[in-house]
Amino acid sequence: MSVSGPLSGVVVADLSRILAGPYCTMLLAELGARVIKIETPGTGDDSxxxxxxxxxxxxxxxxVNRGKESIALDLKKSQDKAIFEAILTKTDVLVENFRPGTMEKLGFGWERLKALYPRLIYAAASGFGHTGPYAQHxxxxxxxxxxxxxxxxxxHPGQPPARVGVSVGDLGAxxxxxxxxxxxxxHRAMTGEARKVDVGMLDCQMSLLENAIVRYNATGKVPGPLGARHPSITPFEPYHTADGLLIIAGGNDGLFAKLAMALGLEALPSDPRFKTNDLRSQNAEALKVALESVLRTKPMDHWVQVLETAGIPCGPINTIDRALKHPQVSARNMLVxxxxxxxxxxxxxxxxxxxxxxxxxxTRPPAPELDGDRARILAELGL
Amino acid sequence: MSVSGPLSGVVVADLSRILAGPYCTMLLAELGARVIKIETPGTGDDSxxxxxxxxxxxxxxxxVNRGKESIALDLKKSQDKAIFEAILTKTDVLVENFRPGTMEKLGFGWERLKALYPRLIYAAASGFGHTGPYAQHxxxxxxxxxxxxxxxxxxHPGQPPARVGVSVGDLGAxxxxxxxxxxxxxHRAMTGEARKVDVGMLDCQMSLLENAIVRYNATGKVPGPLGARHPSITPFEPYHTADGLLIIAGGNDGLFAKLAMALGLEALPSDPRFKTNDLRSQNAEALKVALESVLRTKPMDHWVQVLETAGIPCGPINTIDRALKHPQVSARNMLVxxxxxxxxxxxxxxxxxxxxxxxxxxTRPPAPELDGDRARILAELGL
Known part of the structure; x- marks a missing residue:
């Protein structure tokens, strides 16, 4: 069932459920790996x-499970344990996102796996990682x-906190x-050594928050919600045109000068409030007033054309249906x-x-029925 | 300057600027690669x-640039081109996030690179990818x-659209x-072949939107902002306690039953409105009223202890300063x-x-001064 890719020939045994692990193994499948999903009999993956x-x-x-295979195994039963162990003899990468300690309870802790399957890479994605005081939470x-x-x-400032619109905790992990x-x-290809990977969702959040962390540590100011603005790049937000919000992003002095020129605001780049990106960020509200005084005079389509001709990154705020209709989405085969x-x-x-x-x-192959590939997997293993 | 890691021995020539490319090469450096940042003389990386x-x-x-090296080269000048070409003879991976076509203009298009450096992997991160009608935007x-x-x-519904609080476009790419x-x-280790990687930020957004896309395609309903709720898992949002908002996440019937028990609401799991995750999602507001009728009677700390004892995922909404003080953050060395x-x-x-x-x-080595490693890099190349 696997596609051609850089991981062609790699076999993944996938004990993961819901999103973080299955999203990872979906990407591995997209890279050409064969992914065998091992699910709880009866209910299967929660999702x-x-x-x-x-x-x-x-x-x-x-x-997130298209193109995988499925076999249902109860890893607490000896007969199913034996099937799982037979699968592991053919496996390059084992992926799970249980609570830490679950694999040990099942008799498949890393020390034992490493001894039995010296070429097996073991990847655990968990909430807090496998070490530290919160590992078990x-x-x-x-x-x-x-x-x-x-x-x-x-x-937005003054509003209740908002969850990020996608599951950035799971997808990030x-x-x-x-x-x-x-x-x-x-590393295994270069050295023959197989290692354990221990990824914690909270660790991943920290890495994604790199800019907020460094802002806090550099200034001592606790970052708050910034609505639709970038905290340290200006202009970099939606501006009002005659008929809707247009995002304009000018990340350096050259782009800002081009933007000012395109809007007929030639004096802006030499205005002492707007001379550098840092000054523009400090005076973002004043800059917004100046830019919108022109932008509000014409509709969005007009400005998109003017700004794109001038080489300035800009665009509308699309709803999902409109985003999917963008010609680049189909040109890049981003809907399969x-x-x-x-x-x-x-x-x-x-x-x-x-x-x-x-x-x-x-096209992609369908997601498997629960236990849908049992017969073939067992036959391959000679069981 | 590099750390020990699975990519020890890998040399990365990094032409990228600002965030998407530099974040990628920072991760490569964390994995043990040596990253040589090639910057514009005078101004350097915009960031x-x-x-x-x-x-x-x-x-x-x-x-995002700690632990890298820097040399300033003007790739339009023949002398600097020669230095760049000498660097490429020692390079495993070239990373850039220019607008498509820039490398060709500089004389370093992929066809030429591939012919000259057959072991060189070339990774381009751009806004829209290197193909399709919007490639040049x-x-x-x-x-x-x-x-x-x-x-x-x-x-939140009814509010103006909000930018995701981190640069999920760049970081995702x-x-x-x-x-x-x-x-x-x-793939190169297994076959000897070096390939071109072509990642577009818009493509990456589509992959991160997987759930919203499938919701739209399955139902025809355009997804809107959901505030702090998950669109298809319930309970999975912040609930009011006596003194603040507590996030409670119960992703399956077992966790929901445990939650109901822990709150003394034993009748909830057999209530016809709440019997399955799908029914709970359809009746999320009614469920919220039921849960908060109990949660509001005691403070957050009390409930965290009760729910954690019962094995139910929960937690507060931390500001950045409080998040960084979480004991797991230091235990996992997530602030260096x-x-x-x-x-x-x-x-x-x-x-x-x-x-x-x-x-x-x-600790990590500092980010380089612009051109700060020139002498050593040239000496290594015998220039």
Missing amino acids: RHYGPFVNGKSAYFTS PAYDMVVQGLGGIMSING GLYTTVAINAALY TVDDPVIGPIKVAGNPLKIEGFADPA | RHYGPFVNGKSAYFTS PAYDMVVQGLGGIMSING GLYTTVAINAALY TVDDPVIGPIKVAGNPLKIEGFADPA
């Missing part, structure tokens, strides 16, 4: 029960978005885990079709990992 | 001029957050580029010290890519 449903089947599940995306601080800088697994595969036997054909996000020479087809 | 400044030096720049984080749709689902580079390194000669010691986000057997020291 099989998350909406929206189409003809009774979870589209949520399809989105359970966490979901939302908890880590709260604890980690990202909600406190997301949204999935991405860092994917980075670490690929690095560990490279899964032809699911129950759901029917449904479009899901494509593969952003574009690497020369590997196929990027317009 | 050297982004605040906050400490003693006149950009802390923004330090955050400039983009910054903010433009892609707007165009891609993420702003339309971020924030940086992360996917890092994944692709590591996969390309593995850069002892900068100008700024002084400053704490920045640590390395979330925890891989067994590699050092994760408490």
Whole structure:
């Protein structure tokens, strides 16, 4: 079922559920790995029960599990343990996102795995990582978005805190885990050594908060929500035109000079309030008044054309339906079709990992039925 | 200057500026690669001029460029071109985030690079990718957050759209580029072939929007901002206690039953409105009323203890200062010290890519002065 890619030939045994782990293994599948999902008999991955449903089947599940295989195993039973161990003899990378300690309880702690399967890379994605005083605490995306601080800088000042509109806790952890697994595969290729990867969602939030952290540590001021502005780049926010909000981003003096010229505001770049990016950030409100005095005179389409001609990054605030219709989305094959036997054909996000020479087809295989690949997997193992 | 890691021995020539590329090469440096930053003479990376400044030096720049080396080269001049070409003979991965076409104009298009340096992996991170009708359009984080749709689902209903509180456009592109580079390194190790990586920020937004995309495609309803709630998991939001908001996340029936028990609401799981996650999501407001009727009777600290004992993921909404004081952050070494000669010691986000057997020291080398490593780099090249 796997696609062609840099990880062709790599086998992933995937014990992960819901989002952080499954998003990671979906990316591994997009890179050409074969992903065997090992699920709890009866219920399977929790996200099989998350909406929206189409003809009774979870589209949520399809989105991040397309192109994987499934076998249902109860790792507390000896017969199923033996099947799992047979799978591990063929596995390059084991991925799980249990609470730390679960693998040890099941008899598959890293020390034992390492001894039995010396070429096995073991990747654990957990809420708080496998070390430290909070290692045993359970966490979901939302908890880590709260604890980690990202909600406190997301949204508008004076409003209640807003969750980031995507599951940045889970997706972030999935991405860092994917980075670490690929690095560990490279390391194994170079040295023969297989290592354990230990990614914590809270750690990942810290890395994503790098700019907020350094702002706080440099100034002592606690960062608050900035609405739609960038904290240290100006102009870099939505501005009012005659008929809607247009985002304009001018990250350096050259772009700012071009912007001023394009708007017929030639005096702005030499205005002492706006001479440098730092001064523009300090005087962002005054700059907004000056820019909008011109922008409000004409509609958005007019300004998009003027600014794009001048080479200034700008664009509208699209809703999801409009974003998906952007011609670049289809040109880059960023909506692929899964032809699911129950759901029917449904479009899901494509593969952003574009690497020369590997196929990027317009379709992806469906997400597996629970235990749907048992017979074939057992036959391959001679069981 | 490099740390020990799975990419030890890998040399990265880094033409990238501001955030997406530099964040990628910072992660490569954390994985043990040597990163040589090639900057424009005089001004250097734009982000050297982004605040906050400490003693006149950009802390923004330090955050994502610690541990790299710098040489200033004008790639339009033949003498500097020759130095760049000498560097490329020692380079495993070239990273740039120019507008597509820039490398060709400089005489370093992929076809020529591939012919001259057959082991060179070339990674380009751009706004819209290197193909398609929008390839030539400039983009910054903010433009892609707007165009891609993420702003339309971020924030509270009825409020103006909010930018995600971190630069998820740039950081996302940086992360996917890092994944692709590591996969390309593995592929090169296995086959000897070096490939081009072409990551577009808009593509990355689509991948991060996977759930919103599948919700829209499954239901036809355009996703809007959901404030602080998860769109398809309930309970999964902040609830009022006697003295503040507490996030509670119960992603499956088992956790929901435990939560109901812990709150003394034993009848809830058999209530027809709350029997499944999907029903709970449809009746989220009614569930909130039921849960808060109990939660409001006691302070947050009380409930954190009760729920954690019961194994239910929960936590407060921290500001950045409080998040950084979380004991798990220091236990996981997620704040490392850069002892900068100008700024002084400053704490920045640590390395979330925890891989067994590699050092994760408490300090990192400073970000380089512009052109600060010229003499040593030239000497190494025999120039």
